[in-house]
Amino acid sequence: MKAELLVSTESLAAHLSDPDWIVFDVRHDLAYPDKGRAAWQAAHVPGAYFMHLDADLSGAKTGANGRHPLPPAGDFAARMNRCGVAPGRQVVVYDDGGGSFAVRLWWMLRWLGHDRVSLLDGGFAAWKRENRPLDAQVPAAREGAFVPRPMEDATVDTATVAAKLRTPDMVLVDARAATRFMGENETLDPVAGHIPGAINRFWQHNLGYDGRFLPPEELRAEFLEELGDVAPSRVVHSCGSGVTACHNLFAMELAGLAGSRLYPGSWSEWCSDPARPVARGAK
Numbered sequence: 001m002k003a004e005l006l007v008s009t010e011s012l013a014a015h016l017s018d019p020d021w022i023v024f025d026v027r028h029d030l031a032y033p034d035k036g037r038a039a040w041q042a043a044h045v046p047g048a049y050f051m052h053l054d055a056d057l058s059g060a061k062t063g064a065n066g067r068h069p070l071p072p073a074g075d076f077a078a079r080m081n082r083c084g085v086a087p088g089r090q091v092v093v094y095d096d097g098g099g100s101f102a103v104r105l106w107w108m109l110r111w112l113g114h115d116r117v118s119l120l121d122g123g124f125a126a127w128k129r130e131n132r133p134l135d136a137q138v139p140a141a142r143e144g145a146f147v148p149r150p151m152e153d154a155t156v157d158t159a160t161v162a163a164k165l166r167t168p169d170m171v172l173v174d175a176r177a178a179t180r181f182m183g184e185n186e187t188l189d190p191v192a193g194h195i196p197g198a199i200n201r202f203w204q205h206n207l208g209y210d211g212r213f214l215p216p217e218e219l220r221a222e223f224l225e226e227l228g229d230v231a232p233s234r235v236v237h238s239c240g241s242g243v244t245a246c247h248n249l250f251a252m253e254l255a256g257l258a259g260s261r262l263y264p265g266s267w268s269e270w271c272s273d274p275a276r277p278v279a280r281g282a283k
Contacts, residue, residue: 005254006213007092007118009126015090016046016133022084022142023048026057026095026102027124030188036095043134045094045127049083053243057104066269067188067241068104070155073112073148084142085114094120094127098207103246107262113149119250122212155262156236158269162276165197171230172198173260175239175248176267183280188240191271193278195238200282201226203239203247213254220255235260242266 015021025048027036033054040050051057056079059071085091091109093102099119109117120127128134156170164170174194179185181200186192194200205222208214214222227235232252237245242264252260270276 004118005250006121008121009130009132012045012092012120012127013132018090020088021090021092024083024091024093024102024105025050025124026053026093026105027097028053028095028101036101039096041136043136045124046133046135046137047139048094049139051079051105053101053104057108064269064272066265066272068243068264069269070108070242070264073150076108076112077146077148080109080114080146081144082141083139084144085109086145087114089116091117092120093117094123096124098204098211098247099123099213099250100203100244100247103250104243106250107246111151111154111262112146113151114146122210125211153261155264158263158265158276161195161236161238161263161270165195165277169234170236171227171234172236172238172263173226173245173248174198174200174267175203175237175244176200177202177204178282180240182282183278189268189271191274191278193271193280194267195270196277196279198238198279199226201248203244203251206247206251213251216255219251220257223252223255223257232257232259233261236263237261238263238266238270240266241268 023045025040025044027039029035058068093105095102102119106117106119172195174181178200181194183192206213237249239245245262249260
């Protein structure tokens, strides 16, 4: 049974004592990797476990597999099982960046077969703004029963992206800010630009001024305007390292356009090989 994609702060507050609800804090800062953990240690949603983007939600880097390669499924499952994840239990994930990091955990759980996972709409900012309860206690470990069952068609690899460049079989949607997409103001990766043929939709465009997701019908209209009659199954999401790409994938699901896929290595993997083509500018 799939959960609702978004959970309200009201609903989460009502379930803080529910043993079948598990909360994860995924706050992170790419420039200061220890900042998220420090913020969690200072104050978090009561009972929330912390997941670090680099240490918990990524695997070992080789220099050719991007900045945030997916971890081995077994390692990730072990982490989830220490936090009580099990079939039938509701998982809620949040961060303080509009969901830009929490969506990584949402996507990974869905990819590995746990459908009852939702994003806290408005995230930690909304929770604090509404003066909801906080604590700084480290939650006790819990026994879980999560067994990973990877969905083979949920991802595409670099070879597949290369083979389908500029073909009707794939529309690549890049979630980075427009300046980075165009090859300007690159501060994270050694090469500036984007994968040829990709279109750009900055992940923040999925949010309203209040930090919550736009209504599904509004998201649907925007994606259909950008994608035309392209079926979601032909859409592949990328970004710098496969993290904020999940935000556009999530937004498409919220808009009723389920079935798009993720390129986990994204630009940081693509640009690691100088033989691969690079595009700059708006197209």
